[in-house]
Amino acid sequence: MTDFTQRFLFDDTDVRGELVSLEASYQHVLAKHAYPQPVAQLLGELLAAASLLVGTLKFEGLLILQARSEGAVPLLMVECSSEGDVRGIARYHAEQIGADAGLAELMPEGVLAMTIDPTQGQRYQGIVALDGFNLAECFTNYFVTSEQLSTRFWLSADGQRARGLLLQQLPADRLKDPEEREASWQHVATLADTLQTEELLGLDNETLLYRLYHEEPLRLFEPRGLQFRCSCSRERSANALVSLGQADAELLVEENAGSIVIDCQFCNERYAFDAADVAQLFAGGGSQAPSGTRH
Incomplete structure (x- = not known):
């Protein structure tokens, strides 16, 4: 299986994590349009983020991520269903895109909208500015501004594979003392900050987690499959x-x-x-x- 999410849980602290790997579905998305490399990278990171968020939000229905700007990339749009179906698209002006352009150059003064469209119940949308250095930082900022549980993202894509890591602080259970909880959270997040792009893209989940947390007891759960599937008909x-x-x-x-x-x-x-x-x-x-x- 090349396309999946996989959850893990720290045994001694109130933190959970999730990893995502996208290959076949990512390639399927890219095969539909001749995207420049910087656009393909952003689209892969957004696909990875959507796949991580669906598991975190725990709902049945569709998650839609839309990033818009007045720059070289006016639109990135990704959808991921609770069944693991993903699809995505980007709009871009090729003549404005440099070979090493990053998020700030491609989508200046952009906004990110996250829409949850449940099978039952009301639609919900949250919007945050694309003011981070990269998409991972933007998603982290989204959770900060929405006053939800502390959540951090690490996202990478290279046109062949898209990977992502999410860490989220859980409600107090194992650690009741606020200072202990914060210290524990900062510890696991700081270790994740040492993760290199090459490691995130190239290592299997077991190896990656061992490199980061070999001194931390954790449980890695069974993977959950993802696939490209378009909802058009x-x-x-x-x-x-x-x-x-x-x-x-x-x-x-x-x-x-x-x-x-x-x-x-x-x-x-x-x-x-x-x-x-x-x-x-x-x-x-x-x-x-x-x-x-x-x-």
Whole structure:
């Protein structure tokens, strides 16, 4: 398994952690568009962050991360479901992107929106400025400003593999004294700060954790799989046409030489609807059977 998250828990302190590894799904995302290396790196880090957050937030539904700016990268967007389905996309201006450009150069004065869309219950969105040195620092700042449990992120991607590490302080259980809790938290976070990019990207989880915490008793749990899966479908595209109303849909067919083509920006799948398809939709005939007029 190349794409998975894996939780771990420190036995003697109130801190949990999670690691994520993305290879096949990350490559699938990158294969859909010819991203410059700095953009591919940012997109990989955002995919890793979303995968870590889904497990941390403990909900059923969809997590959507959107980073926006007026710079060379106006949009990064990643989705990860509670079932482990991931997809992502970026918008960029290639002529403005240097070979070694970082977050500040690519997305100046940007904002990061995190949307939780649960299967049941109300949608929630939080927004924070992209004012960190990198995406990991931005996510750490998000948890600071939202006054949730202390949480730290370490994220890396190189166009081939995306990896991430999350540490989170748990409610007081093993350590009741506030000073002891804080000292313990700072200890495990400081050790994680020694982690090099090459180690995060290149080591398996057992080796990585041993290098960081070989003096700390911890438990590593079974991995949970991740995979690229796009939520687009012919039916969803048809529903978008129906929402326009019959007159506008028929006008679109006429204006587009007899066929409306809806492109999925995430996976490049194309869904075509001609006049017979549109008539079938509004007659209640459904969207699954393409008309016999299409070539």
